[in-house]
Amino acid sequence: MKTALFSISVLLISLLLTACTPSPVKIGYMAALSGRLSQLGVASREALQIVTDNWNDAGGINGRRIEIIIADDESIPEQGERELLRLIDSDVVAVIGPLTSNMLPAIEKAAEHNQLIISPTISTAALERRDDHFLRLMPATSEQGRILHRLMQEDDIRTAVVVYDISNAEYTEDVRSAFEPRFIDTEGEILKLFPYDSTADPDFASMAQEIVELQPQGVLLICSAIDAAAIAQQLWKREYSVELYGSRWTKTDDIIEYGGRAVEGMKMVSGYFGCDFTPAAIEFREEYKKRLGYEPGFAAVYTYEAVEILYRALEAQGSTDVSSVKEAIIDARYRIYCENIYIDHYGDTQREDAYTVIREGAFHTFKLEG
Numbered sequence: 105m106k107t108a109l110f111s112i113s114v115l116l117i118s119l120l121l122t123a124c125t126p127s128p129v130k131i132g133y134m135a136a137l138s139g140r141l142s143q144l145g146v147a148s149r150e151a152l153q154i155v156t157d158n159w160n161d162a163g164g165i166n167g168r169r170i171e172i173i174i175a176d177d178e179s180i181p182e183q184g185e186r187e188l189l190r191l192i193d194s195d196v197v198a199v200i201g202p203l204t205s206n207m208l209p210a211i212e213k214a215a216e217h218n219q220l221i222i223s224p225t226i227s228t229a230a231l232e233r234r235d236d237h238f239l240r241l242m243p244a245t246s247e248q249g250r251i252l253h254r255l256m257q258e259d260d261i262r263t264a265v266v267v268y269d270i271s272n273a274e275y276t277e278d279v280r281s282a283f284e285p286r287f288i289d290t291e292g293e294i295l296k297l298f299p300y301d302s303t304a305d306p307d308f309a310s311m312a313q314e315i316v317e318l319q320p321q322g323v324l325l326i327c328s329a330i331d332a333a334a335i336a337q338q339l340w341k342r343e344y345s346v347e348l349y350g351s352r353w354t355k356t357d358d359i360i361e362y363g364g365r366a367v368e369g370m371k372m373v374s375g376y377f378g379c380d381f382t383p384a385a386i387e388f389r390e391e392y393k394k395r396l397g398y399e400p401g402f403a404a405v406y407t408y409e410a411v412e413i414l415y416r417a418l419e420a421q422g423s424t425d426v427s428s429v430k431e432a433i434i435d436a437r438y439r440i441y442c443e444n445i446y447i448d449h450y451g452d453t454q455r456e457d458a459y460t461v462i463r464e465g466a467f468h469t470f471k472l473e474g
Contacts (some may be wrong), residue, residue, distance in 0.1 A: 126167055126168045126169075127168065128164075128168060128169045128170065128171035129164065129165050129168045129169070129170050129171065129197055129418065129424065130171050130173060130194060130195055130196045130197055131156075131170060131171070131172055131173070131196055131197060131198060131199075131200065131414075132172075132173050132175065132188075132191035132192075132194065132196035132198070132199035132200070132201075133149060133152055133172055133173070133174050133175065133199070133200045133201055134174075134175040134176075134177050134184065134187055134188060134191060134199055134200075134201035134202045134207075134210075135148055135149060135176070135177065135201045135202055135203045136176065136177055136178055136179035136202075136203065136204065137149065137174070137176040137178075138176055138178055139178050139179060140302075140328075140330060141179045141204075141302075141328050141330070142179075143329070143330075143356050143357065143358050144203050144204070144225070144356060144403045145176075145201075145203060145403075147356070147396070147400070147401060147403045147404045147407075148201070148203060148224055148225070148403045148404060148406075148407040149174070149407075150392065150395055150396055150404065151388075151392065151400060151403075151404040151405070151407040151408045151411070152172065152200055152407055152411050153172070154388060154391050154392060154395070154408070155388070155408055155411040155412055155415070156170050156172055156411070158387075159415055165415055165418050165419050166418075166419055166422055170415070173191060173194050173196060175187035175188065175190060175191050175201075177201075177202055177207060177210070179204055179206065179271075179272075181206055181207060181208075181209050181210065184202060184206075184207040184209070184210035185209055185210045185213050187210075188202075188207075188210040188211075188213065188214050188219075189213065189214075189217075192214065192217050192219050196219075197220070197418065197424045197429075198219075198220040198221070198222060198414055198426075198429070199214070199219060199220070199221045199222070200222055200223075200224070200407065200410055200411060200414070201221075201223060201224070202223060202226065203223065203224060203225045203226065203403065204225070204226065204272055204275065204353075205226050205227060205228035205230075205245075205272055205274035205275035205278070206271065206272040206273070206274055206275065207226070208228060208230055208231070208274045211223075211226075211231065211238055214238075215236055215237065215238070218237060218426055219237060219426070220237045220239075220426045220429060220430060221237065221238045221239070222239045222240070222241070222410045222413075222414055222433075223238070223239070223240045223241070223242070223410075224240070224241045224242065224403060224406035224407040224409070224410045225240075225241070225242045225352075225402070225403055225406055226240050226242060226275075227240070227242040227243060227244055227245045227248070227275060227278070227352070228244075228245060228274040228275055228278055229244050229245050229246055229278045229282075230274060230278075232244045232246075232450070232452060233450045233452065234450060234451075235449070235450060236451075237426055237427075237430055238451060239430070239433060239434070239447065239451030240451060240452065240453060241406040241409055241410045241445070241447075241453050242352070242406060242453065243452070243453060243454060243455050244278075244452060245275060245278035245279045245282060246278065246282040247282075247457070248279045248282065248283075248351050248352055248373045249278075249279050249280070249281070249282020249283035249284075249286065250282060250283075250286065251373045251457055251459060251472060252279070252283050252324060252349055252351070252373060253283050253286040253287055253290070254457075254472060255349060255371050255459055255472075256287065256292070256322055256324075256347075256349065257290060259322070259347060259371075261292065261321045261322035261347060262291065262292055262293065262321060263292070263293050263295055263319075263320045263321050263322070264287065264292065264293075264294060264295065264320050264321065264322040264323065264324055265294070265295050265296050265297070265298060265315055265318060265320045265322075265323055265324070266280055266283070266284070266294060266296075266297050266298065266324045266326065267298040267300070267311070267323065267324065267325050267326065267327060267335060268280050268297070268298070268299055268300075268325075268326035268327060269299075269300060269301070269302045269326065269327040269328065269331060270299045270300065270301050271301050271302045271303045271304075272302075272353075275326075275351075275353065276326045276327065276351075276353075279326045279351050280297075280326055283324065295318045295320050296314070296318055298311055298314075298315075302327065302328065302331055306331075308331075308334045308335050308338050309338050311335065311338070312335060312338030312339050312341075312342060312344075313338075313342065315339065315344070315346075316339065316342050316344045320346060321346065321347060322346065322347045322348075322349060323335075323339070323346050323347070323348050323349070324349045324350075325348065325349065325350045325351070325354055326350075326351045326353070326354075327350075327351075327353065327354065328353055328354070328356075328358070329350075329353070329354050329355065329356040329357070329358035329359035329362075329363075330358045330359075330362055332348075332350055332354045332359055332363070332367070332370075333358060333359050333361075333362035333363035333364075333366070333367060334362065336348060336363050336366040336367045336370070337362070337363065337364070337366045339366065340365065340366035347369070347371075348367060348369070348370040348371070349370070349371050349372070350370060350371070350372035350373070351372070351373055352372070352373045352374060352375075352402065354372050355372040355373070355374050355401065355402060355460055355467070356401055356403065357398060357401060359372075359462070360462060360465055360466070360467070363462075364465075367462050368462055368463070368464075368465075369461065369462065369463070370461070370462045371459055371460070371461050372459060372460050373458075373459055373460075374402060374458050374459055374460040374467075374469055375402045375405065375406070375443065375455060375458060375469075376443055376455070376456045376457075376458035376469060376470075376471055377405065377441070377442060377443070377469060378458075378469055378470070378471070379442035379443055380442055381441065381442045382439060382440065382441065382442065384412075384440075385408075385440070385441045385442060388400070388408055388441075392404060405441050408440065408441060409438070409440040409441055409445070412440050413433055413438060413440065413447075414429075414433070417429050417432040417433045420432055430451070433447060433451075434447055434448065434449055434450075434451055435447070435448065435449050443455060443456060444456075456471060457471065457472035458470060458471050458472055459472055
């Protein structure tokens with residue numbers, strides 16, 4: 105009898121404690137976490153985890169623990185649609201991600217469900233100036249085309265070829281179409297366009313040989329870092345010295361790891377991280393380096409900013425209502441990492457123009473003045 109009463113007491117206490125425990129705040133995260141283009145996602149996920157661990161250690165959001173639900177889109181649009189719908193069905197408050205512009209169909213699908221999405225790195229112009237529930241921390245792709253043109257102008261590049269990955273055409277076509285008319289209008293000549301599909305075993309050796317035969321002064325690479333490194337290596341093997349330029353997508357650690365000496369001197373569009381870090385950002389950087397062994401790149405930094413902005417808005421609002429959280433984020437200026445940024449009424453982010461040069465196997469970043 106005593107044993108039975110004890111068991112009932114334990115059960116009642118357990119139920120009481122469970123009833124008193126607030127439900128977690130569910131946050132979705134989606135990126136390519138497997139496959140050849142996964143470095144962006146892995147770096148971003150680690151940043152998300154660091155911020156979330158810090159918030160949970162401090163008591164969560166208004167006393168509610170944060171629970172992360174992970175989805176791997178594998179950089180495949182159809183997979184992205186399925187995974188994003190799975191996150192929505194899991195009743196997440198918001199989704200951090202996806203990271204690449206080829207996930208546009210998934211984002212369009214999510215719009216039907218009134219889902220708040222904050223992407224650290226998507227920049228396709230197709231989502232620019234839309235009054236919806238999609239926000240992003242990366243400036244629009246048109247800005248990349250403008251910066252790349254300026255870099256080539258300053259280097260007096262008059263002839264160029266453009267290599268771009270059509271498997272992420274929502275991004276690469278935007279950058280190309282923003283760069284090309286500017287280059288031509290300033291008496292530049294595009295000798296040839298080299299579209300290719302990274303999912304279809306591209307022949308970079310033959311591409312490099314044709315580039316050598318064309319003899320351009322500059323090669324613009326609008327592709328992932330791992331592909332840019334492979335193309336640069338093929339040019340290096342042919343002992344062809346040419347100025348290399350890359351979009352933001354190109355600037356991950358893969359470009360140095362796989363490109364080696366072949367990418368020395370390459371210039372890429374980038375964020376500007378030469379500013380004074382906030383105290384919280386210094387702690388984040390140290391923890392990131394401890395976990396991964398290297399400095400956070402743009403994907404990790406923009407994820408850090410996106411997650412901090414979201415969690416602060418949720419805490420300030422004391423609500424998970426999509427519209428109220430969005431209103432708490434937009435039309436505001438922030439300094440989360442080091443750079444001053446502005447998120448406008450449409451959820452588009454404005455940043456300072458900057459570029460990165462690879463020198464002696466390391467990234468060196470500069471503001472683009474004027």
